[in-house]
Amino acid sequence: MIAIVGAGVTGARVLEQLIRLGHTDFLLHDREEFRAELLAPKHRSSTTNISVVRKRNLVQAHVVVLTCGAPHNELALSFVQTGAHVVSMSDDVDDTTALLDLNDLATQHNRLLVVGAAASPGLTGLLLAHLSTQFDSIDEAHVAVHGTGGPDCARQHHSALAGSSVGWHDGSWLRRPSGSGRELCWFPEPVGAYDCYRAEVADPALLHRAMPQLQRISARISATRRDRFTARLPMLAPPNAEGGMGAVRIEVRGMRGVSRAMEIVGVAERLAHIAAIVAATTTHAIVNDNISAVGAHVLGGSEMPNAQLLRGVADAGLHIHQFVGA
Amino acid sequence: MNFIRRVLMVLGIAGAAGAILRLKGRSVHTTRQGGWKPLQLPSDK
Known part of the structure; x- marks a missing residue:
């Protein structure tokens, strides 16, 4: 039996993907119970x-x-103690660090505790x-x-631009103000080019955990001028129910x-959809005993x-593209 | 009073200059040409 905590945009997509993968028994919980009560009947069947x-x-x-x-x-601590495997989609720096501390x-x-099984990280x-x-x-x-997924993701995006970004640079952690380091990044179509900035996101720490041999790791998120000007203020307008087309x-x-080489790959899709596919594929692998590791790990x-x-992610319909011809 | 005015003026000019630099800075173009093609994953699972 699989439990899903959160019945928002991402939770609903995770449920859809797990049903697509053939799972039939679910427990659904949300701190606002009516959201779970609304979501469950949409997918219940014989x-x-x-x-x-x-x-x-x-x-x-x-x-x-x-x-x-x-x-x-x-939450992860309590579920691991009660004997469940946990797949976390958190992308918060402090939270993912605390999750990795649950390794022992x-x-x-x-x-098994999989940390950051979403779009970025994941x-x-x-x-x-x-x-x-x-x-x-x-x-x-x-x-x-x-882009952003659901409202929680939008709030995380907002606060990420107000914090302090962490990057791995030649063997040490480098802190820079979020919103600095503008770089024009090209994403797969139909997203195209967006100015991206350093931000307080979990990717560098988790990618360093995955591949400690890396000497430099950075993460940027796209932002508009309004995003950067208002980053240190409370959100001026409530976030959308779901962001539009996103990309990673x-x-x-x-x-x-003997030569230096570079490869770029990316995906253009709604971020909640990407994150849900990654989380559901990981969960499916755990249920089918395809992951033998125990402890806290990152994708x-x-x-x-x-x-x-x-x-599995590609089979779920994500179109992964590689940049060529640069 | 003059001193406070000067300090405020300096801070204001510095803030305005900082805001202009922050918003009008040029993007660093990492890639200028090329395109995207579907990624070929290994077929064996």
Whole structure:
């Protein structure tokens, strides 16, 4: 049985994807119960059983997918202690760090905690692992993201531009103000080019965890002038129910033979859809015992079946594109 | 009083200059040509 915590935009997409993958028994929980009560009947059928439950009843689940807004670390702690595997979609820096700190506890309970199984982080780790096979060695990874998923994701995007970005630079963590470091990044069509800026996002820390040999890791998010001017203020307008078309790209640099090489891959799709596909594919692999690791891990790490997961993501309908001709 | 006015004026000019630089700075073009093609994943699972 799979439990989904959060019945918002991302939670609904995760449920859709898991049903598509053939799963039939679900527990659904949201801190606002009416949202779960609204979502469940849309997907209930003679073969699909969805029960809306209170948090304490989620302990019956074999795998818990955390799709709600951060923080996830306390929820993950309680679920691991009760014997469930946990897939967290958190993209908050402090939260993902706290989740990775649960490694010893998860190992002790013989449970798997997947941290950052979403679009960025998540898909970026899988793409990094794939691209690393095209090089003799890699030393740089640079991520850029455009768009937001649901309202929680939009709030996270807003606060990420007000914080302090963290990047890995020649063996040490480099802090720079969010909103600095403008770079025009090209995303797959129909998104195209957007100015992207440093931001307080979890990707550098998680990609460093996945591939410690990298010397430089950075992450940027697209932003408008209004986004940057109002970043340190409360959100002036409530976020949209769901952002429009988004995109994720990762640029990897390294050595191929004696020459320096660079590869860029990306995906253009609604971010909640990308994140849901990654989380559902990871959950599916856990349920089918395709991941033998225990403890806290990130996608892209050597302990994860990255090629299989990326294939699952592509089979779910995500069109991954590679930049050519530069 | 003059001193306070001067300080405020300096801070105002510095703030305006900072805002102009922040908003009007040029983008760094990482890639100027090329296109996207579907990524070929290994067929074996």
